[in-house]
Amino acid sequence: MTNSKSALDGIRVIDMSRVFAGPIGAQILGDLGADVIKVERPKVGDDGRGYGLAWVPGKDGLDTRQSSFFTASNRNKRSITVNHSKPEGQAIIRELVKTADVLIENYKVGDLKRFGLDYESLKDINPRLIYCSVTGFGQTGPMAARAGYDGLFQAIGGMMAVTGIPDGQPGAGPLKAGPSLVDFITGHNAALAVLGALMHRERTGEGQFIDIALLDSSVAMVSHIMQDYLIGGVAPPRFGNGGNGGGPADVISCSDGIMYLSAGGDEHWRRLTVLMEQPELYEDERFNSNMKRAKLNRAELMDIINEWSRAFTTAQLQAMFDDAGIPAARYNDLAEVWDEPQVQHRKLRAATPHPWAESGSVDLIASPLAHMSRTPATIRTAPPLIGEHTQEVLSAIGYDDAAIAELRAKDVI
Structure with a gap:
């Protein structure tokens, strides 16, 4: 681990986003060293605090209001509470903007303009400001006013059209991916756009407005499968667990479980x-091209492979595939993921001190950017309690104790 400064050391981000896509983008910037100040509603906080199926237990019965959903997207942030619908709250945001490099928000189109907190208003305060607005459908167009969540975009953008069991098989039909993938990728796109804008500002001194839409990300995510359609004019079928690039690529059965084989x-x-000791299959007319193996005779080929693979355990097959240089991996349930030697070697389960947690720490998922040789992403702090840093942040921008107490009394913070 290097002792060099973080990549975004000295960069301040105001995170006015909620739920998942925007917070993920801000978290990435925080992992890279930015000072991220999360602005939440007094008493209520980010809506995402109430999502998910598990919560971080607090010390002495404290309700941390940290769901799994919130915990996955809000580390390396300081939380303040501000009611931006009140003039005093708007004044706080403007004071923060004077000190900021980036602001991320995901309110409905035009919502913050009512309070003088839109880009056009704030760039007069800070012309170097990079203002990233994350919405469902973008800033303009016939659907711009609509709200939207991840599943909607998996449906509208084509992701569900190419995910699910093939027609003609039991349970056939489109299927939503389990995780909030569109939100997750949109958050990454937001972070990438901010990093590009920071590079531009470094050269020119100019801030800018960034319009990031979940719709755009959802269509882009379909990637090479959508490109198949654009080139050929024919929508590829759903392949279930089958790969979409070559064949054979699918789940195979073993005597004690299943594996994923990718030999396309x-x-x-x-x-x-x-x-398989069946070298004649290589020249077999049914399987002697990628098109035949991946599409035309896919089911027949997988039946042959499964008949062979069922005679071996997953461990035996993995060793055989590794020796032969054939890509394959064992299927893991969520608990088994953390038993994988390579997952442990990469330190993907990151135990993080948490001053308010009952256990004193919380296990987080390490950043995929943690292996940069000079400026690795790091986890420095666990996700914050609602308003945990309000006093600290407001004091730093000129509010004394009496002023802060008055703001609390008025429910501004």
Whole structure:
């Protein structure tokens, strides 16, 4: 681990976003070293605090209001509470903006303009400000006013059209991915856009407005499958667990579980036929092209492979595939993920001190950016309690104790 400064050391981010996409974007910037100040509603906080199926237990019965949903997207942040619908709250935001490099928000289009907290208003206070607005459908257009959540965009953007059991099989139909993938990718896109804007500002001194839409991310996520459609004009079918690039690529059965096999390239397919002691399959007219293996005769090929694979355990097959240089991996349930030696080696389960948690710490998921050689992403603080840093932050921008007490009395903070 290097002792160099973090990549975004000295950058201040005002995070006025809620739920998941915006908070993920701000969290990435925090992981890279930015000082992220999360602005929440007094008493209520981020809506995401109430989402999810598990909560961090607090010391001495304290309600941390930290759901799994919130905990996954709000580390490395300081929380303040501000009612921005009140003039005094708007004044606080403006004072913060004077000190900020970036502001991220995900209110409905035009909502913050009512309070003088839109980009056009705030850039007069700070022309270097990078203002990132995350919405469902973008800033303009016939659907811009609509609100939207992850599942809607998996449906409208094409993700569900290519996910699910193929037609003609039991349970056929489109299927939503389990995690909030559109939110997650949109958060990453927001962070990427902010980093690009920071580079531009470094060269020119100019801030800018960033319009990030979940719709855009949802369509882009369909990626090479959507490109198949754009090139060929025919929508590829749903393949269930099958790969969409080459074949064979699918779940295979073992004597004690299942694995995922990805032998889509010609050379990997040749090696598999040798491993199966059925080298004649390589020249077989049914399987001698990627199109035949991946689409036309896919089911027939997988039946042949499964008949062979059921004679071995997952451990035996993994060793055989590794020796032959064929990509494959064991299927893990969530508990088994953390038993994987490589997951442990990469330190993907990050035990983080948490001063308010009953156990004194909380296990977080490490950043995928943690292995940069000079400026790795780090987890420095656990997600904050609602308004945990209000006094600290307001004091730093000029509010004395009496002024802060008055703001509390008026329910501004």
